[in-house]
Amino acid sequence: MLTLENVSVSYGAIEALTDISLTVNQGEVVTLIGANGAGKTTTLRTITGLLEPKNGRVVYEGKTISGMATHRLVPMGIAMSPEGRGVFANLSVRENLEMGAYIRNDKKGIADDMERAFTLFPRMKEREQQKAGTLSGGEQQMLAMGRALMSRPRLLLLDEPSLGLAPLVVHSIFEAIDEIRSEGTTILLVEQNANAALQHSDRAYVMETGRIVMEGDSKQLAADPRVKEAYLGE
Amino acid sequence: MDTFVQQLINGLTIGSIYALIALGYTMVYGILRLINFAHGDIYMVGAYAGFLLATLVFNSEPSIFAFVIVLLGSMAIAAAIGMAIERFAYRPVRKYSRMTTLITAIGMSLFIEYLFVFIFSGTPRSFPQLIQNDNYTIFGSATISASQMLIFAVSILLMITLQYIIFKTKIGKAMRAVSFNINSAKLMGINTDFVIAFTFAIGSALAAAGGVLTAQYNPKIEPLMGIIIGLKAFVAAVLGGIGNIPGAVLGGLLIGAAETLVVGYGNSIGIPSTYRDAVAFAILILVLLIRPAGLLGTNVQEKV
Numbered sequence: 001m002l003t004l005e006n007v008s009v010s011y012g013a014i015e016a017l018t019d020i021s022l023t024v025n026q027g028e029v030v031t032l033i034g035a036n037g038a039g040k041t042t043t044l045r046t047i048t049g050l051l052e053p054k055n056g057r058v059v060y061e062g063k064t065i066s067g068m069a070t071h072r073l074v075p076m077g078i079a080m081s082p083e084g085r086g087v088f089a090n091l092s093v094r095e096n097l098e099m100g101a102y103i104r105n106d107k108k109g110i111a112d113d114m115e116r117a118f119t120l121f122p123r124m125k126e127r128e129q130q131k132a133g134t135l136s137g138g139e140q141q142m143l144a145m146g147r148a149l150m151s152r153p154r155l156l157l158l159d160e161p162s163l164g165l166a167p168l169v170v171h172s173i174f175e176a177i178d179e180i181r182s183e184g185t186t187i188l189l190v191e192q193n194a195n196a197a198l199q200h201s202d203r204a205y206v207m208e209t210g211r212i213v214m215e216g217d218s219k220q221l222a223a224d225p226r227v228k229e230a231y232l233g234e
Numbered sequence: 235m236d237t238f239v240q241q242l243i244n245g246l247t248i249g250s251i252y253a254l255i256a257l258g259y260t261m262v263y264g265i266l267r268l269i270n271f272a273h274g275d276i277y278m279v280g281a282y283a284g285f286l287l288a289t290l291v292f293n294s295e296p297s298i299f300a301f302v303i304v305l306l307g308s309m310a311i312a313a314a315i316g317m318a319i320e321r322f323a324y325r326p327v328r329k330y331s332r333m334t335t336l337i338t339a340i341g342m343s344l345f346i347e348y349l350f351v352f353i354f355s356g357t358p359r360s361f362p363q364l365i366q367n368d369n370y371t372i373f374g375s376a377t378i379s380a381s382q383m384l385i386f387a388v389s390i391l392l393m394i395t396l397q398y399i400i401f402k403t404k405i406g407k408a409m410r411a412v413s414f415n416i417n418s419a420k421l422m423g424i425n426t427d428f429v430i431a432f433t434f435a436i437g438s439a440l441a442a443a444g445g446v447l448t449a450q451y452n453p454k455i456e457p458l459m460g461i462i463i464g465l466k467a468f469v470a471a472v473l474g475g476i477g478n479i480p481g482a483v484l485g486g487l488l489i490g491a492a493e494t495l496v497v498g499y500g501n502s503i504g505i506p507s508t509y510r511d512a513v514a515f516a517i518l519i520l521v522l523l524i525r526p527a528g529l530l531g532t533n534v535q536e537k538v
Contacts, residue, residue: 050417074423086418088411099411102404103423151423 001026001186002047002155007056007066009046016042018210019056024155024188029181031189031197031218033231034207040190041083043207044159047188048080049073060155075103079153083160085144089133093124096132096143100150110150117146120176138169145176155186162193174200194231198222206231239376241498242491247382247451249490250389254444255467256474256482257396258437264413264477265433266328268335272319272342273441274464275350276312280442281361281455282350284308288362301364305388305446309439316438317431325427350457358456361449381450388447392440393483399436400479409433413477466514473518475531484529489514 002024009017017039024030032040045051047058049070058066065073079100088096097117101110118125121142127135132143141161148156158177162170174196181187191197198204198218206214206227214221221227255277262270287307288300323342327334365384369377400406412419412429419426448463449455470489474481493514497507521529 048421050420069425070417070420071423071425074421080421082418082421086415086421088414088418090410090414091407095407095410098404099407099419099422099424102408147422 001061002188003059004043004047005056005059007043007046007053007058009042009051010054015054016210017046017053020210020212021056022205022212022215024186026186027184028203029177029187029189029201031191031201031204032207033191033194033197033204035231036192037209038207039210040207041159042210044080044083044157044188044190047157048078074151074153077152077154078157079148079151079155080157081141081144081148081159081161083163085137085140087132087135087140087143087147089131091132092129093127093132093135093143094129096147097124097150100147103151109152113150113152117149120149120179121146138165138173141165141169141173142176145173145180149180149185153185155188156180158187158189160190160192162191162196170196194227195222198227198232237498239373241494243376243378243382245491245494246487247385247490248494249487250385251444251448251463251486252467252470252490253483253486254389254392254440254447255464256470256486257393257479258441259468259471260474260476260479260482261409261433261437263471264479265409265430266324266335267332268324268339269468270324270434270437271336271339271464272346273437274460274467275343275346276316276438276460277441277445277448277464277467278350278455278457278460279315279346279445280308280312280438281445281449281459282354282457283311283442284446284449285359285361285455288364296364296366298365301384301450304364305443308442308446312438312442312445313435316434320431320434325430347457347461354457356457358454361453361455363450363453365450367450379451381447384450385447388443392443396436396440396479405429405432462511466511469514469518473521473528475528478528478530478532481528481530489517492517 004020004022007017007020008015020043032043034040042051046053046066049065049068053066057064060076060078088099091099097114101113104110123139124143124146127139132140135143145158145161161173165173170193177187177189177200189197189201198221201218204216204218204221205212206221214227222232255274258273259270262268262273284304287304319342323338324335327338365380367379367381369379372378400409408419408424408429409432411422411424412426416426466489467486470485471482473488474483474485493510496505496513497510500507500509
């Protein structure tokens with residue numbers, strides 16, 4: 001479904017990604033784990049066109065998408081919940097969800113999907129008319145994910161959904177990820193919380209300083225002594 | 235008392251014009267963090283567009299119909315010119331520093347001014363009277379002219395329309411989304427370039443409406459007429475809290491009222507009426523000392 005072929009990205013003279021190749025297949029949950037500054041967010045930003053690769057290309061459903069404008073990817077079925085959530089604090093919860101459905105015009109379908117988002121995250125329903133800026137971090141994360149789902153994506157990119165959240169909230173975020181996946185959405189999940197990410201994914205890539213250093217089945221990686229030592233704190 | 239009411243009417247008239255122009259400054263700032271220095275000149279362009287429409291197309295008796303056509307026509311022309319300026323002058327330099335765009339805006343302002351001097355010469359023209367400008371007596375002995383009433387009515391109508399667009403329509407919500415976080419907006423599938431162009435179109439149309447309305451009140455138009463009024467409208471936007479839409483309206487009305495009151499009463503408290511143009515800036519300095527974010531501005535958060 002999504003392939004990165006030997007992608008390199010630079011910020012000025014500094015190379016942030018070196019020769020990244022990865023694949024996400026239809027229906028999978030793939031996770032990208034690694035320490036802060038390893039290049040995980042840069043990888044997602046490159047996929048969504050917020051950054052342009054210096055070398056290599058990004059292919060989605062057979063089409064090269066690197067270099068395409070970000071807003072054109074949404075109608076193709078890609079949505080992202082960005083790093084730091086990126087909710088529109090000056091808009092209400094409902095308006096944020098409406099923005100997620102910006103490319104759609106089917107009023108009925110949008111209303112149904114909004115109900116679906118409220119079922120997935122009941123807290124959003126309670127806060128419907130509140131400004132998103134007044135939500136807690138966990139609620140903002142739920143809103144960011146619900147908003148991304150409003151475009152009915154086939155590929156959902158999640159950037160650090162558990163960052164800075166209390167363990168209980170992290171738990172419900174990962175439950176939502178399982179739920180989204182069970183509805184058939186393919187997910188690429190970037191996480192620092194390697195433990196949870198490996199538990200809730202099929203395959204994983206490990207990044208270090210802009211390179212992919214390990215890849216494989218999530219369960220096998222979770223059992224790998226090097227991963228255990230470096231990322232699982234065992 | 236009667237003169238006070240009279241001064242207030244006159245002040246709110248000019249204040250409504252400041253407010254219409256200030257809206258364009260504040261919307262563009264809200265969305266791009268850019269002070270569009272060419273915005274005051276769009277007010278002038280609007281007046282000239284109206285002038286051309288009025289002299290070329292209409293040569294008849296004053297009528298409200300002619301006025302509406304000239305108003306809408308000049309708003310449309312200014313909207314197109316505003317979008318063209320954004321597309322060809324600002325968009326190409328947007329990826330560089332904000333200072334680059336700011337300097338481009340100053341250059342664009344001078345370019346428009348002297349292009350119009352070149353085309354129309356610096357000689358003032360007289361804008362045709364499109365409505366019967368009768369005077370009416372209100373509140374005892376204060377007078378209000380038809381053109382002043384027109385300024386109030388049209389400004390209020392335009393502000394309500396703007397409020398509706400920004401809060402109730404899809405494009406308006408997209409404008410608010412873009413102004414808060416442009417990358418998140420792109421991830422929603424919003425064509426942010428289009429939203430930015432649309433913002434310039436709306437702001438320019440409002441400024442042009444200000445130009446045509448003013449020309450009904452004071453028919454003398456010339457290519458440099460947008461400089462000082464643009465500056466005051468900018469002050470009004472900052473005074474109200476730049477990026478804040480109700481703030482722009484409040485700032486415009488306050489500055490308009492303050493300067494006519496200085497003309498009316500300044501002499502009695504030792505401020506000569508020739509200080510009229512300085513009043514706006516004096517108020518600005520005072521307010522910014524106390525509330526740096528402006529009257530209705532919240533703490534300005536720098537975007538990283």
